[in-house]
Amino acid sequence: MKNKLTFEMVPEECWYSNLRSILKPKDWDIVRRDAYARAKGRCRICGRPTARLEAHEQWSYDEEKALQKLEDVVALCHGCHEVKHISRTQLIGRGQEAMEHFQKVNECSQMDFHMALAEANETYLRRNRIEGWVTDISWLETRFDIKLR
Numbered sequence: 001m002k003n004k005l006t007f008e009m010v011p012e013e014c015w016y017s018n019l020r021s022i023l024k025p026k027d028w029d030i031v032r033r034d035a036y037a038r039a040k041g042r043c044r045i046c047g048r049p050t051a052r053l054e055a056h057e058q059w060s061y062d063e064e065k066a067l068q069k070l071e072d073v074v075a076l077c078h079g080c081h082e083v084k085h086i087s088r089t090q091l092i093g094r095g096q097e098a099m100e101h102f103q104k105v106n107e108c109s110q111m112d113f114h115m116a117l118a119e120a121n122e123t124y125l126r127r128n129r130i131e132g133w134v135t136d137i138s139w140l141e142t143r144f145d146i147k148l149r
C-alpha cells in the first residue's frame with residue numbers, strides 16, 4: 001500500500017542544509033509564498049482547507065550518489081507537517097496526535113502506522129551511514145532565479 005502521507009527522513013548530515021538556513025530571509029519568503037499561492041488555501045497532501053499553511057521542503061535521496069536533491073516546496077497543514085517530521089514531533093510530546101492524523105489521512109490502522117515508522121527509521125539509519133551528502137538545489141535556481149548567499 002502506498003501512503004499519501006509519509007515521513008521525511010533527513011540524514012543528520014543534511015539537517016543544516018535546510019532552505020531556511022541556506023537562503024536569505026527575503027528569498028525564503030519568496031519560496032514559501034509561492035508554495036502557499038499554489039496550494040490555494042488547502043493542504044497539498046490531505047486537501048484540508050486551512051488558513052495556516054506551512055512550507056515543507058521535499059527532498060529526494062539518491063543513496064548511491066549521496067545526493068540530496070530539492071524536488072519541491074509544498075504547503076501543508078500543521079497536522080501533515082508534524083507527521084513529516086515525526087521524530088521532532090514525538091520529542092515535543094505530540095506523537096499521539098501525529099499518529100492519529102497519519103491514520104486518518106492514509107485510512108489505515110495503528111499497526112500500519114507503526115510498520116511505516118519502523119521502515120522509515122531503517123531508511124534514516126541507512127542514510128546516516130552514508131557520508132559526504134551533496135545538496136542539489138537547482139530546482140530553486142530554475143524556478144526563482146535566486147542567488148545563494
Ligand SMILES: [Zn+2]
Nearest residue numbers: 043046077080
Ligand atoms: Zn494536511
